[in-house]
Amino acid sequence: xxxxxxxxxxxxxxxxxxxxxxxxxxxxxxxxxxxxxxxxxxxxxxxxxxxxxxxxxxxxxxxxxxxxxxxxxxxxxxxxxxxxxxxxxxxxxxxxxxxxxxxxxxxxxxxxxxxxxxxxxxxxxxxxxxxxxxxxxxxxxxxxxxxxxxxxxxxxxxxxxxxxxxxxxxxxxxxxxxxxxxxxxxxxxxxxxxxxxxxxxxxxxxxxxxxxxxxxxxxxxxxxxxxxxxxxxxxxxxxxxxxxxxxxxxxxxxxxxxxxxxxxxxxxxxxxxxxxxxxxxxxxxxxxxxxxxxxxxxxxxxxxxxxxxxxxxxxxxxxxxxxxxxxxxxxxxxxxxxxxxxxxxxxxxxxxxxxxxxxxxxxxxxxxxxxxxxxxxxxxxxxxxxxxxxxxxxxx
Numbered sequence: 132x133x134x135x136x137x138x139x140x141x142x143x144x145x146x147x148x149x150x151x152x153x154x155x156x157x158x159x160x161x162x163x164x165x166x167x168x169x170x171x172x173x174x175x176x177x178x179x180x181x182x183x184x185x186x187x188x189x190x191x192x193x194x195x196x197x198x199x200x201x202x203x204x205x206x207x208x209x210x211x212x213x214x215x216x217x218x219x220x221x222x223x224x225x226x227x228x229x230x231x232x233x234x235x236x237x238x239x240x241x242x243x244x245x246x247x248x249x250x251x252x253x254x255x256x257x258x259x260x261x262x263x264x265x266x267x268x269x270x271x272x273x274x275x276x277x278x279x280x281x282x283x284x285x286x287x288x289x290x291x292x293x294x295x296x297x298x299x300x301x302x303x304x305x306x307x308x309x310x311x312x313x314x315x316x317x318x319x320x321x322x323x324x325x326x327x328x329x330x331x332x333x334x335x336x337x338x339x340x341x342x343x344x345x346x347x348x349x350x351x352x353x354x355x356x357x358x359x360x361x362x363x364x365x366x367x368x369x370x371x372x373x374x375x376x377x378x379x380x381x382x383x384x385x386x387x388x389x390x391x392x393x394x395x396x397x398x399x400x401x402x403x404x405x406x407x408x409x410x411x412x413x414x415x416x417x418x419x420x421x422x423x424x425x426x427x428x429x430x431x432x433x434x435x436x437x438x439x440x441x442x443x444x445x446x447x448x449x450x451x452x453x454x455x456x457x458x459x460x461x462x463x464x465x466x467x468x469x470x471x472x473x474x475x476x477x478x479x480x481x482x483x484x485x486x487x488x489x490x491x492x493x494x495x496x497x498x499x500x501x502x503x504x505x506x507x508x509x510x511x512x513x514x515x516x517x518x519x520x521x522x523x524x525x526x527x
Contacts, residue, residue: 133273133297133525134304135173140182144236146268147173147300148285148521150277150505151188151206159205164213165492166277167206169334169505171213171302174241175273183236185268186210187224187285188275189248197249208241218243224250225263233267235385253284260284265292274300276307279521280509290524302505307522309502310513312479318443319345324435324466326351327449327486330374335515336448337381341388346442348393350427350433350451350462354415357382358375363416367423393438397428399452399459406456426452427462435462439469440476448484448514454493463490471499483510 136252149170154162161167195410204220211218216239221229224244232242247253247325252260261284265271271293273279278286290297299307315319322342325333330353340347349357352369360378360449372443385392398415400422412428413419427435439445445468452460467490474480482491483504497503504510513519 132304132307133299135176135298135300138270138298140177140180140236140270143177143180143270144185144233144268145177145270145272146185146187146289147177147180147272148263148278148289149188149300150185150275151186151203151210152190153206153213154276155200155205155275155418157315159200161206161209161271163492166505167210167213169302170274170300173272173302174214177272178239178241180488181238182270183238185236185244186241187244187247187264189253189278190246191248193198193248194244197246199244201248203243203246210241210243214241215256216241221245225260229267235323247283247285254281256282256284256288258284258288261288262292265289269296271297272300273297273521273523273525274302276504276506276509277520278509279303279506280512280517282520286318286521288362290527297527303522303525305502306504306506306510308503310483310510313444313446314343314514316344318479320442321444321446322346322348322438322442323446323448324348324439324451325448326353326354326463327484328369328510330356330371330378332511333449334374334377334381336433336511338384339514339515339516340446341381341384341390344390344446346391346393346438347385348437348438350395350431350466351425351449353449354395354398354427355424358416361416364418365416365424366418366420368398368400368418369423387510390491395427395431396434397430398424399426399428399462400424401459404453406458410458423510426459432462432465436465439466440472442473443478445470445473445478445480446514447480447482447487448510450486450490454486454490464494467491469493471496474500479515483507483514 226350355368
């Protein structure tokens, strides 16, 4: 893998595609800087070599050109605090200010460009736009795994302007190494925990994992489509009628390949989608009308925890229940704690997907597992076996 460790950046200007699409509050203060902190080691390596850094990112989904609420100037000071230096800011990513500030950068200095998506050309993968970004620097670094599945100007097209002067940053390298351990370099037994609301969004992952895992644990809202596929009564629980047949196919394929699928045997059900609703434990395939399943039950929590603890490789993608509501968060918490215990015993544990990452961070356990992925859609596509344009662009 071609990483920045193979290069000396003395006297070079490196333009780094980072993922600083971070949440801001009403005062435009950063409320979760984990993506920013993840990029710091890459920046510091280049500066330590005697190079300078130009950072480019998107923020939010601006519709028609510049919008102040999506300006990256809101994160300039916070970034400076993380890096321990004053960060310069260009109010246009390809305009005069970007060109002038980039040209004047001295070794050890950092320049942050304005939001790339203020230009429609970014998402269109426009060649001319990518060329203007490329002219700002001598070297291209992709350290934005979260956008590696997009063939955008700054994630993919720009790489062709740099010949051999391009590499992955540390975050990208860590992501690819981590995912490789759950896709190829596997220690057994291997358990994958797939949760979340919908089967439809996880079909390709489930199918790709069939040739890799020993155990497949199903949780979250998607469990009810599988339970209904097996003839169970699910009351008013979430179900994707169009995917019942697909769920049956997955169950049959698992049996054919010797993969054990674990579907919850009990659930915590409620008479409304609310934390204040009446709730109780129920057999998962016999939920009465007027009730809906919002978490896995205690029997399933215990069983799933035991499987995770015995595993040497564990992938977790998707919560077990509606963890945002306190009364339906226990299943997710139990699985997270089992992952921590498995990690302590030497297992490689990878957590990916927005809700799983939010859950592990909320529980304060992110440092207790092997790796927490920063990529949502990119991770899913990579797990599905797809080639990511942002990865391919560096490898070419």
